[in-house]
Amino acid sequence: MNDETTQQASRQYWDNVAPFFDDEPDHGLRNPVVLDAWTHLLRASLPYTEAAILDIGCGTGSLSAVLAGLGHQVTGIDLSPVMISIAQTKAAKQGCLQTRGSHGVVRGRGGSPPPPPQPEPEKKKKTKKKKKTKIQIAFHVQDAAALDLPPEQFDALVCRHLLWALPEPEQVLRRWAELLKPNGRLILIEGFWDSGGGLHAREISEILPPCFEVYSIHNLADHPDYWGKEVSDERYAIIADKNQRVWKPSGFAADA
Numbered sequence: 001m002n003d004e005t006t007q008q009a010s011r012q013y014w015d016n017v018a019p020f021f022d023d024e025p026d027h028g029l030r031n032p033v034v035l036d037a038w039t040h041l042l043r044a045s046l047p048y049t050e051a052a053i054l055d056i057g058c059g060t061g062s063l064s065a066v067l068a069g070l071g072h073q074v075t076g077i078d079l080s081p082v083m084i085s086i087a088q089t090k091a092a093k094q095g096c097l098q099t100r101g102s103h104g105v106v107r108g109r110g111g112s113p114p115p116p117p118q119p120e121p122e123k124k125k126k127t128k129k130k131k132k133t134k135i136q137i138a139f140h141v142q143d144a145a146a147l148d149l150p151p152e153q154f155d156a157l158v159c160r161h162l163l164w165a166l167p168e169p170e171q172v173l174r175r176w177a178e179l180l181k182p183n184g185r186l187i188l189i190e191g192f193w194d195s196g197g198g199l200h201a202r203e204i205s206e207i208l209p210p211c212f213e214v215y216s217i218h219n220l221a222d223h224p225d226y227w228g229k230e231v232s233d234e235r236y237a238i239i240a241d242k243n244q245r246v247w248k249p250s251g252f253a254a255d256a
């Protein structure tokens with residue numbers, strides 16, 4: 001099978017799985033305990049201020065929705081159009097689906113300096129309401145191994161349960177690193193499952209590009225709240241920073 005045939009087969013597989021994908025507790029996050037566990041993990045792993053986040057292989061967009069709920073600007077990509085369509089419906093229900101624009105990326109934080117202070121107008125005193133940024137998620141059908149996105153646009157990349165399945169994950173990680181701003185953060189949630197598939201945490205640490213420094217590795221297998229059941233295989237989150245970070249996680253449910 002050539003690359004294109006493999007990709008077609010993969011897309012077909014995930015298109016077929018998509019309508020039932022959310023039935024698993026950790027996929028649909030319908031159980032409030034499971035939702036809380038993932039929300040806590042993501043909150044603890046990310047900066048508190050509004051960040052531009054790419055959810056790679058976002059599936060039905062459950063984690064994208066959690067990230068938007070935490071106040072971040074999210075771009076979700078997935079190979080499967082059916083997954084993306086379900087993710088869009090979910091985000092629309094939450095009132096945060098971006099329907100226009102390119103990537104949903106927050107561009108440059110700098111901008112021009114603020115104007116000098118003006119004297120108070122004598123007549124009407126208007127209290128200006130602080131403009132609140134609308135949290136939005138933009139979804140795109142894309143191949144995670146060949147992302148068509150501008151470099152250094154994201155504060156963080158989140159990827160759950162996809163890297164292990166991509167051919168040449170080492171090369172893929174190098175490409176993903178380019179999408180991160182300096183000091184950006186990579187959050188990989190992976191595992192080595194009883195089925196025999198997956199990547200061990202140590203294998204990922206070994207193939208991370210040198211620009212990354214592993215900040216922490218968290219064992220998620222001992223905490224049924226993440227999965228809605230007891231699990232016995234290897235499940236973990238790796239947090240790695242591109243160059244040096246200024247912000248640090250505040251702690252995990254897993255470490256409590």
Ligand SMILES: C[S@@+](CC[C@H](N)C(=O)[O-])C[C@H]1O[C@@H](n2cnc3c(N)ncnc32)[C@H](O)[C@@H]1O
Nearest residue numbers: 014057058059078079080083143144160161162
């Ligand atoms: C196990 S699911 C995880 C979905 C989501 N990250 C989550 O944790 O709920 C894997 C996802 O990766 C997507 N996928 C598979 N190969 C892909 C590729 N080459 N590029 C982008 N997405 C891909 C599938 O369509 C599927 O939605």
